[in-house]
Amino acid sequence: MHKISKFLVLGLTASLLFLQVFAQEQSGQVEMADGMRQSGKIYVVIAVILTILAGLIFYLVRLDRKITRLEKDNE
């Protein structure tokens, strides 16, 4: 009996919390991270990701060249 009431309280709290969040989000526009774009800081993230991509591509190109050279040596 004790266990069941515990679950009931937990479930009620959870559903209340859920309802509260739901109500907040239903009222008006969805809040997006527009501030990040306005401040221009998103470009920093893009710069970081592009650097990583450039590094990976550079590595792939070098690997490709190396294999091509090996293939030529083997002929």
Place this chain on the structure above:
Amino acid sequence: MRKSWWKIVCVVLLVYAIVGGLLLPVPALRQLQETIRNLYYHVCMWFAMMILFTTSVVYSIKHLRTLNYKYDIYAREFAAVGLVLGLLGYSTGAIWASYTWADPNNPAYASFGSIVREPKLIGAAMAILIYFAYFVLRSSITDIDKRARVSAVYNVFAYAMLFPSIWIVPRLLPSLHPGQEGNPALNFNDIDARMRMVFYPAIIGWTLIGVWISILKIRLTILKEKSWLHA
């Protein structure tokens, strides 16, 4: 370097997928918010995996028809890179889900029990494990001809199992994963026109980088085994 034009296309498309993917506007959704941008990365991993596995099974069938050992190498390396992309898709999906619909610590989100029962996750895990078994099977056979033939047959079965485990069964069961009613991300009602402008090029870009890595691995394997391949 060989045949470089599509490698340039690949780099251009990936740069576009990152710059456009982070900067272009996306629809405001209540639960996903900015994380919808993960569509350009997480979903593309699965698309690229599917394309590479398809390529792999085509080469397996080609091997069975011709018994050319070269096709066995092709099938193996495409499946290996496809598996890597699948694992990346799975782990990025875990990160994304835990911030949008499956955080066990957030009472507003789904309970942990429903996450464990999530058919999409189980199906994807099954598909990945089936492909792991492909490599276990390969390495357990020492006879080269037999290995090529048996693993080609197994690859056909593994590919056939992909469809029930990641396409059919998750659609028959209730799921928290978005796009439950149809093909996630392909359905025209699901995806915004602005997002399609980035999404399709992103698929091609990620697939091409997978193909690039596979071809490098194939060329390396052929170099290594050349001594007796042409003997």
